[in-house]
Amino acid sequence: MRRVRYDSPGGPLFVEEAPAPEPGPDELLVRCEAVGVTLPVVRKVTEAAEPVPLGGEIAGEVVAVGADVTGFRAGDRVTGLCFGHGYADFALLRQAMASPVPETASAADAVALVRSGLVALGALTAARPEPGETVLVTAAASGVGHLAVQLAKARGAARVVGAVSDPAKAAFVRSLGADAVVAYTDESWGEPVDHVLDAVGGDLLTPALAALAPGGRLVAYSSGGGTIQAYDLLVGAKSVIGFQMARMARDEPALYERWREELWRYLATGTLRPAVHGEFALEDAAQAHEVIETRSNRGKVILRPRGGPI
Structure with a gap:
């Protein structure tokens, strides 16, 4: 071979x-x-x-x-x-x-959906959004991010914002259902949001945290590292949660399996389009x-x- x-x-x-x-x-x-x-x-x-x-x-x-x-x-x-x-x-x-x-899914669907979809669904679940709240997704055009945008909508987010490295990706992210798209280099990322799902880390953590409304929650699931200033959390009563898919697969297999089944259902109904x-x-x-x-x-x-x- x-x-x-x-x-x-x-x-x-x-x-x-x-x-x-x-x-x-x-x-x-x-x-x-x-x-x-x-x-x-x-x-x-x-x-x-x-x-x-x-x-x-x-x-x-x-x-x-x-x-x-x-x-x-x-x-x-x-x-x-x-x-x-x-x-x-x-x-x-x-x-x-x-x-x-499933018989109805292609190999490309499976690879695009299951692992990346599990990360997207897990990060969204870690944020604990309520229906009607707002969500911002960094790397919104990525393998994980483009599914996170769709999942946030499917789970009742009133407004979903996609953040991208290149404004040329805006049309693609909007086609997924995003209500707005911002570039990392924009001076403002628009109205504050309740939750940020961050797949980038590094220097982007600072503007991602600034995009949160008071009391908001950022879920960090990037391997890119980065540093957050404690003062930036204190002044807005904001919080940061780390999410790692490997830990979930190892320590919570039943939940891992439920998430997989949920993703296949979303695919079958057309809710998710990898x-x-x-x-x-x-x-x-x-x-x-x-x-x-x-x-x-x-x-x-x-x-x-x-x-x-x-």
């Missing part, structure tokens, strides 16, 4: 031939039809001290299962988060991370990473392995 890897931090991505992996006792071997490209994985290529496997969201057909797997069998269509080599024709998926893909910015062959993984690095995507960026015989 083919897989993508790199030899040194920041080094070029390349495709190599490798044996298909054998599933462990609780693992599924999946023939990959679609692989999601995410910012955390892209950052690992440049920031990790040593080369790491390029994992991430995968969707495809189960071709083999481990001895302890009970919920899946060969021929099932699944999606989930791969912690090993995911940029590959075949990848391993832990049973606990696997979700069945957008795919582009599809790239494994050989073009570097181009896919560049789209994410330059934050030029509108929706999900996907790799399309060939997924031939083992």
